[in-house]
Structure formats: C-alpha cells, structure tokens
Amino acid sequence: MPEPGLSPLQSTLPTAASHFGAHVLGRSRTAGAEAAPVAQPAVAGVLPGASGVLPGASGVLPGVAAPAVPTPAVAVPAGPAPAVPAPVVAVSAAAGTPGPGLERVLRGPSGLGTAGLSLVRAVEPPAAVAAEAPVEVLEIPGLYYHPVPEPDPVRVAEIGRRIKEWAVEEVELYPEEWEKQFDGFSVGRYMVACHPDAPTVDHLMIATRLMVAENAVDDYYCEDHGGSPIGLGGRLLLAHTALDPLHTTREYQPQWAESLRADAPRRAYRSAMEYFGRQATPSQADRFRHDMARLHLGYLAEGSWAQTDHTPEVWEYLVMRQFNNFRPCPTITDTVGGYELPADLHAQPAMQRVIALAGNACTIVNDLYSYTKELAAPGRHLNLPVVIADREDLSDQDGYLKAVEVHNDLMRDFEAEAAALAAACPVPGVQRFLRGVATWVDGNHYWHQTNTYRYSLPDFW
Template sequence: MNGPTGLGTSAARLRPPGASAAAGGRTGALPVPPLHCPDVLRDDPALGAEVNDRLVDWAEEVGIHAGRLDSLRVTDFGRLMMLAHPGTDDPDLLLAIGRCTVAAWTADDYYCDDRGAGAVPELAAARMAIAATVLDPASFPAAYAPDLRRAIRSDPVLVALRSAREHLGRYATPTQVARACREQLSMFQAASAEAVWRCTGRTPSVWEYLVNRQMGSQAPILALVDAGECYRLPTRAYTDPQVRRAFLKAALASALVNDLYSMARENAGPDQDFNLPVVIAAEDGCTLAEALARSAAVHDELMRDFEASAASLSRLGPPELARFLAGVHAWLAGNRAWHAGSARYATTPAY
C-alpha cells in the first residue's frame, strides 16, 4: 500500500479546506471540543523533566528511537508519568511505569503506524505475536528456543518490552506485573486487527471500531495505578465484573482522548490512521466538526458512567478499591492534560 486508501482517503476528504496539523488542543483547523474530565492534582515540572531525561537515556540504551531521540524527548512521556500518577513523587517508580508506557507506544509506532520507523501493516500481526512472547514468555522446545532468543535480542522493540517488564518487577508484585502484561496482550491483538483494516482498505463501522479501541486502550498503564502508589488492589476486586466494567469505561475514555488530540498527526502523512471522529464521519455522512462533537459526547458519556460507578463501588468495596478508582480518575486527568500539551500532537508533529 503506497498511498492513502479506505478510511485514510475518507479522512483526507473530510478535512476542511486549509486545515493543518493540530496544535495542542486543536484538530486541523478544528478545536478539540471541551471534554468532561477532572483537573490534574499535581504539576511538578522538575519531577517530570527528571523522569523524561531518564526515559530518553533508557531508550538510547535499548536502541529504540535511534536517530530520533530528540523527538522522543519533546514528546515528554516523563510529564505524562508525573501528571497521571500524582500519588508518588518517586522518580524511580515513575520511571518503571514510564518504561512500560514508552515500550507500548513504540511497539505501536514501529510495527503499525510509522513506516519511517519500519512499520509494515502486513507484518504487524506476526510481529505482535512475537512481542507477546516477551510479555508472556513462551515455553519453547530446546531446539528452537535459541532462535526466539536471537529474534528478541535483534529487535530493539522487543528488547525495550523485556527491559520494561523486568524493571517493573522491581517495584510491582508478580500479580501486578502479570495484570499489566495481560492488558498489553489485548492491545497487541487490537493493533493486529487494525492492521488488517489498513491492508484491506476497509473502514470499520463505529461499533466495530469501539470494540477494537476498547482492547487497544490505555488499560495496560491504568492497570498499574496501585503499583504506582505502592499498594496492592486485591485480585478479587480487580476482576469483579462491576469493577471491570467501570475500569474499561475509563480505559476507553482515555483512548478517545488520544483519538481527538492525535487526529492531525495521524491524518497528516501518507499512512492515515483510524480514530473515532473519522469513522463516525464516514458512517454518518456528517462533517468532521460534527463527528468531533459526537466523539466528545461519547467520551463524556463514558466518563460520567465511570464516575457514577466509581462512587458506588468505592462505598461498597475494600479501601484499596476506593483508592484505586480515585487513582484511575487522577490518571484520566493527567492523560488529558498531557495530550493537550505534548509536542507529539502539536502543529508540526514531533515524528
């Protein structure tokens, strides 16, 4: 596929005349609508800068973003960690969670989204399958295990994923690490499905897109909220169906924030990406401005449902659950604030 097809082509046609890439809180020439989201609880630029510097150093060490470390630096994942995890001021702990975040974003860029970084949609599913063995190590026959080890050592993305998982284990319990890895495996599955849409030039329906976006949300990082504050949410509480429904609404809402703020970056190049506004516009035959408003309404519905569920569950569940749900709420605030200010989603894309 050498040019925009399917959904990407529709997105290009839907962009208003004269629209450019997004700046901060804008999508092309259109502002991101106001979103129902709490304010951040903490803004400590110095802490964010320290974590960010250490994340860039780690990226150089494992070999990701080679030749583009300046772009990684201005993306400022350290600031995301500082804003989204106000319950700790420990840079080592924020670095551990930050490594997981950067590794996940890098896998998506390198395998699915960014051809300049080597992404090949036709190979995405196969690459994600190998990446899954890093998070859930395969029990291989002795004759073939060396081949897998060599494959992992030769791919910086896989090195980063393994490094992040191992480093997280210094601060999180085995249960917390396994929980985050399981959520990450769902994200890999969602990325593989999206790659199929790209390869076939097929635009998903809105409901189908939301199913996949639910799996490809920020759930792997949200799952670490308790690890980020050095306590443990009981497994029984995390897997309770009512808690799970509330958690997934929050995770999907966080993903839709990414959809809204990343539109210009993702629709600016030859490889158009999928996001809720362009899928709504294609299905409903409405303008992009109307689709943005409808997408914001979907986000707000999810947020209000999460807040109502969290309030009820916090009264009925163990103290750790109330703390966890409050931490998820704070994470959502930090996620939205970071998206509004990161150079990754600025007028001139960082990369």
C-alpha cells in the first residue's frame, strides 16, 4: 500500500515542522530542563509533517536504509472535514492545599525530553458552528494529558450506525438486553477521536470492528458477561484461530471452520479480521496477529492470578499490563490512515519501545478511570492503584495518586522516546506513524474522560 501523504483531515497540522528537530535536539543538551506545569496541558507543538525532513538529523536508524517515498499518483479520498470545537477543558487541581502525595503528582513529569514537547496535533480556531451542549468530563487532578478536538459528529453517527448493524445483524454479538451497554460504550466517538486522519468511514470501520470484537472477547471470556479464568486458555486459543487460521488436513478443516461460528466472540473476530485483511497488507495483518497473541497472553496471566488469589508485585503487574493492554489498537494506525509503515521500520527496537510505552500509558489510563467501576463489581479486580496500595502498604488514596504518577512517567518517556526517534529517522512514513500513535494516546484518554456512562472517579480530592 503506497504512502499517500497527509489526508485533508490533517490539514490543521502546523507548517513550522522544519524547526522541530533542532528544537528537540537543542533541548536534549540542556541539563536539568524543567517541564511546564501540567495543570493546564498545552496543545502546541507536534511531530513534523509527513512531507518534511528534520534539519540536524544524522540519518535513519542504524542498519536501516531510508525507503524511497515516491510522490503518490492517486490522492486518498477523504470524508468531510470535521468541525473543530474548542478543546476539552484541561484538568485543574482541587481547591485548597494539596497533601504531599497530591502535590507530588501535580508537579507533573519532568526531566530530559519533556520540556515544551507535545505530540498532540495542533488545533486551529473553530469555524462558526451551531452551539452544542458541552461534553461532561471527569477530572483527575495532576493527570498529564493533551486535550483533543471534539470528534466529527457526522462520522461518529455513521460509525455508530454501521457498527451496531454489524454487531446485531451480521455477527449476532449481543442479546437485546445488552443494547444499552453497547450504546453506552460510544465506540463511534472513541474511534473517530483516535483516528482523525482516516481517509474514509470504511477505514474507520477497520478499527471499530476490531475494537468491538476485542471487547467482546474480554467480556464473554474474561469478565463482565460470564467470563471466568477456568478454561480461559482453551477458549482464547480457539478464538485466536479466527485471527491466525488453522492449517490442517482436509478431514479436520471443516470442523475447525464450523467452530468459528460457535460463539459470538469467534464470529466477531473472524468477521473483523476478514474486513481488516481486505484493506491491510500482509505485513500489517501479521503485525496485528502478533500483538493479539500478546494480548491473549496477558489475559492468561491475569486469569491465573485470579484462580490462585495472587496479588502480584507492582512490577509484575506492569509486566502483565504490557501484554494485556491497548497495544493492538495504535499499532494499526497506518492501516486505518490508508498507508503502511514498512515492516523493517516498524520492527526497529526504538519503534517497538515507543509503541510499548504508548500502549502502557493508555492502559494505566483505563486503570485510573475504571477504578470505581471495578470496585463495585463482584469479586476482587486487580488494577494498578489496588496493587500499589496492597504491595507498598499505602492507603487507597495514596495508591491511586501514585498510579497517576506512574502514568505520567510513562507519558513522559513515551514523548521523549518518540521525539528522539523522530529526530533520528526523518522518514515521512515514520513521522506520520509516530504522530498517529500519539493521536491515538490522546484520543483514548479523551474517550475515558468523557465516557461518564461507564466511568466515575473516587472521592480522593
């Protein structure tokens, strides 16, 4: 799939990208640089545009030749340009004097690579549009994030219509009594916020089908709707063959093929993967299968701890969350964007570290916003605040506040590593992919922060 360059949906990116490399490299030489306060996250500064080359960069990653990037012969079709309302209001500290734990969090990330650096796309002043009701947000004081524009409501509505039709009529994913929960997930708003550069609604449906299918596997096999750690490995193995097909003898092939229709998660996986495969390159599809195997391994680790009533050490929990996390979602950002990051560049250790840090930060966001939801559910659910409080002998509040710190540190490291990679590898596809991953991180936070149907926050401030 050729690199088509930026679609019109990314026309709000700044044109001053040529200064980015020198700016970041100059900052990296400044010892003891302090980060800007995070109580009012900035929206300025993004990764360079896909067509620019960074000044001062010495070349591509060691051992990797920069691929030729021809001028595309065919423009990528684009949907209507979304209206861009004002950004979501940034978080602010609670009134009064914070305690030592909260004060430490409110200082935000600091250190090399964090001062003045933001990987969020720029936001231009909005055009005149009809007034809409403000989006309700959940505010976690001290949480480091970047606000994003409201997603295009036309695309949100169309994605919502298409995905519900697919889930109900094509794969029979859920019974009628679960309709309210499905609607409350707001998957259309989620995916449009995470993939604003998708050239068409059809491209957005790649991510949307896969997201819904992955969530169904988690619900049916692991958690909310009859999930159990008992027998989880066998269920996940059979479901994984809907993504990574079985190659066996003629005698047994039909029985396996029939098994893919046996339950809702397998039907959803098979249908979503077929749709993805029609628009992805073979290397993109293989990359996704690998990341889904990682996800299923993380499910198994969490399930085994539930069976043995084991509370892991904090570092062990973070290992599990690096596998049981959102990584498969940002790693397909190029497919959804209508281009391909070459496999050799995607496989580079520096790129793999950036993707892993992005997935880890996104997953800890989920731990923070779903904290009270999980406490209210039957049984004991492991999440980072719970594990920190248990293993480090802290109060529930201090455990939660330290989990905020962990998230902020992951975000700081993600942004610093992405900036270093952007400077070291001034290849247009790399720049665009890094920007896509950063946008996914920000869109993921936006969805959690604004999904008040699913989430609420503890009274710790």
